[in-house]
Amino acid sequence: MGDNYLLTVAAALAERGDYIPKMFHQSKYNDEGIFTIKAYVKGRHEDITVDDLFPVYSHNSAFAKPTTDGGWWLPLIEKAFAKVHVNYEMISSGTHAEAARFLTGAPAVEYISNV
Secondary structure, rough: OOOHHHHHHHHHHHHHHHHHHHEOOOOOOOOOOEEEEEEEEEEEEEEEEEEEOOOOOOEOOOOOOOOOOOHHHHHHHHHHHHHOOOOOHHHHHOOOHHHHHHHOOOOOOOOOOOO
């Protein structure tokens, strides 16, 4: 999967207690299957609305998978990221710094080591 940079940053943030749940306006699944996610676009806080319909391949989610305990927060965040970038194809490459800025709003840079 080309967008592992987003998934690894989201997974790291998930280790920080309630950071991921606070990204969502909803605390429970609603009947409409609509979710609003707080993220940062070009440094500005934005609420991104997505639905719970995901692309599938061979009867499975084509991209990010739900967590082992059945949580769909990661595919929803990935869908919001794809929406901001037009579609899933447009997020096939990028950097961890870009993902960190989207998820946290904090300044981020990426360093490359020659070691």
